[in-house]
Amino acid sequence: MTAMETTKDFPDFPLIISVDDHTVEPADVWQSRLPKKYLDTGPRIVRAPLKEISFLGGRFRPVMGAPGDDGPLGDWWLYESLQRPLTRLDTAVGYSRDEIKLEVITYEQMRPGSYDVPQRLADMDVNHVQSSVCFPSFPRFCGQTFTEAADHELALLCVRAYNDWMVEEWCGPQAQGRLIPLTLIPLWDAELAAAEVRRNAARGVRAVAFSEIPPHLGLPSVHSDDWDPFLAACDETGTVIAMHIGSSSRMPSTSKDAPPAVGSTITFANCCFSMVDWLMSGKFERFPKLKIMYAEGQIGWIPYILERADVVWEENRGWGGVADKVHRPPSELFAEHIYGCFFDDAFGLKNLDAIGVANVLYETDYPHSDSTWPKSRQVGEAQMGHLDPEVVERIVRGNAIELLGLTPEGLWR
Template sequence: MDTHASTFPLIISVDDHTVEPAGVWQDRLPARYRDTAPHVVRAPLKEMTFLGGRFRPVMGEPGDEGPLGDWWVYGDLRRPLTRLDTAVGVDRDEVRLEVITYEQMRPGSYDVPARLADMDVNHVQSALCFPTFPRFCGQTFTEARDRELALLCVRAYNDWMVEEWCGPQARGRLIPLTLIPLWDPELAAAEVRRNAARGVRAVAFSEIPPHLGLPSVHTDAWDPFLAACDETGTVVAMHIGSSSRMPSTSADAPPAVGSVITFANCCFSMVDWLMSGKFERFPNLRVMYAEGQIGWIPYILERADVVWEENRGWGGVADKVTRPPSELFADHVYGCFFDDAFGLRNLDSIGLGNVLYETDYPHSDSTWPKSREVGEAQMGHLPADVVERIVRGNAIELLELTSDGLWQGPA
C-alpha cells in the first residue's frame, strides 16, 4: 500500500458504498424467482427529477428517445444507476443528475480488486460499505408486496456482502454491513444473530422509521431487534436518507438546499434515541450516524440536557431516561464525518471516543482521492494520538476489528 511517506494514520472509513453487481440476486435466489427478483435492464430515461428531497425517475420503453442507462427492476420498482451513485473520478463540475451504465462508472464501485486499488490511492486501509439498490437500510425490500421474496432478497444480499464483497479476495479490508427485514422485528433479530455468528458487527437501520411507515423507537416494537444487537455487539448504523426522505424546505427546493442540511435527520434521530429509554434498557446498544457530520452535536446535547433537567416531568421521559442525555450519548452514540473542520475544533464538546472518519466513496461528496490530505488539513491542530483514535482507533474498537484494522471474518 502506498502511504505517501505520510505519518497520517491509515484510514478506516465507516461510510463508503458498494454498487451491487448485476448478478447479486439472480445468482442466489431459486429459479422460480428469476423474473421477479431484482435484475438489471438497459433502457432509456424518459424523465428524472430530484426536488424537495424526492427522487423521481421514469424509465422509457424500448425504442423511446432518451439517454440509455442501466436500471434495476424489481416488482413495480424501476431504479436507474445515476452519476450521483458513483461520481468519483469525474470532475465536480461535470457531475450531473443523469443515468449511467456500469461501463460508465469507476470499476471500484462494484469490483473488489478495483475497490482495493482505489482505497490504496486514497490512503484507506479498510471500509464499511452501505448498499445502493436496496437503499441505505434495505427499505427497497420493505416496500415490496411479496414479503417471502423480500426476505429471500435480504438474506441473499447479506450472503453476497459477507461471502463475496467481504470475502477472501478483500483480505479483511472490506467490513460487512448487513440488512434486516424491517417489516418484522423478530425476523430482524434472527438475521442479526445469523450474521453475528459469522463475524458481522454492523447492521443498517433507518434514522426515522416512521417515515417508512414503521414504528418509532419510542415503542416496544423494535425490542427483539435491539435485544439481538445488544447481545451480539452489533452496531446499529444509520445513514442519512435511510428514511427515504431527505431534509428539504419545500417541494421545489433545489438539491443544493437539501445537501446543506443533510445532517438534520441525524439530529432528529439522535434526540429520538436519547429520549427513548432504549440505551438504559439495552446497555450494550450502540448507534452510529453515517454522513451526518459532527459539528451540530454539541448544541443538541446541551439543549437535550436542559430539557431533561428542567422539563422531564411533563416531557414524558422522567420514568425512562434516568441519566443526562449527554452521558447516554458518550456511552452509546457515534458521529461520522468526512469534512467537518468546525466539529474538529470543538472535539472536546463532542467526545474523542464518539467520532469516526469516512470517505463516502464513490459518491459525489466523497473526498476521494484526497481523504488523507483533507484529514491532515483539518486535524493538523490535534495530537497524533487523538488523530489515531479518530481515523482508525475508534472504528477498530466499535467494529471489533483486529488490532491491525482488518475484519477477521467468522470466529
C-alpha cells in the same frame, strides 16, 4: 472542500478506516441467489432509455422509456413494479464536480471500484484507506426497497441474498479483511430482524443498517416496544446499528420545489432528530451494550443538541414524558452509546471537547459526489492539524477498530 491551516506535520498520517462508503451491487447479486420461480420478479438489470428524471424537494423521480425511445441509455434495476436506474450520483468519483449531473449511466460508465473488489482495494490504496464499511445502493441505505415490496416472502429472500453476497463475496477472501460487512434486516418484522442479526453475527458481522427515522417508512418509532427483539439481538451480539443520512427515504428539504442544494446543505437534520429520539427513548438504559452510529451526518451540530437535551431533561423531564425511563443526562448516554461520522467538518474538529474524542469516526463516502477521494488523507491532515497525533489516531482508525471489533491491525478478520 473545507480546509484549515495545518499546524502539525503528518509524515505518518494513520491509515484510514472509513466507516461510510458504498457499493454498487453487481447485476447478478440476486439473480444468482434467488430460487428460479422469483427470477422474473426479483431484482435484475435491464438496459433502457431514460424518458425523464427529477430530484426536487428531496424526491427522486426517474421514468424509464420503452425500447427504441429516444433518450440516454442506462442500466435499470427492475424489481416487482420498481424501475430504478443507476445514476451518476451513485458513483461520481473520477469526475470533476462540474461534470457530476443527475443522469442515468451504465456499468461501463462508472469507476470499476464501485462494484469490483480488486478495483475497490486499488482505489482504497490511492486514497490512503486501509479498511472500509460499505452501505448498499439498490436496496437503499437500510433496505427500504425490500420493506416497500408487495411480496415479503420474496423480500426476505432478497435481504438474505444481499447479506450472503456482502459477507461471502464483497467481504470474502479477495477483500483480504479490508472490507467490513454491513448487513440488512427485514424491517417489517422485528423477530425476523433479530434472527437475521444473530445469523450474521455468528459469521463475524458487527454492523447492521437501520433507519434514522422509522416512522417515515411507515414503521414504529424507537419510542415503542416494537423494536425490542431487534435491539435485544444487537445488544446481545455487540452488533452496531448504523444509520445513514437518507435511510428514512426522506432527505431533509423545505419545499417541493427546493433545489437539491437545499437538502444537500442540511443533510445532517434527520440525524439530529434521530439522535434526540434515541436519547429520550430509554433504550440505552434497557439495552446497556447498544451502540449506534450516524453515517455521513457530520459532527459539528452535536454539542448544542447535547446541551439542549440536558437542559430539557433536567428541567422538563416530568411533563416531558421521560422521567420514568431516562434516568441519566442525555450527554452521558451519548458518550457511552453514540458515534458521529464525518468526512469534512473543520468546525466539529475544533469542538471535539464538547463532542468527545471517543465518539467520532472518519469516512470517505466513496464513490459518491460528496466523497473526498482521492484526497481523504490531505483533507484529514488539513482539518486535524491542530490535534495531537494520539487524537488523530483514534479518530482516523482507533475508535473504529474498537467499535467494530476489528483486529489490532484494522482488518475484519
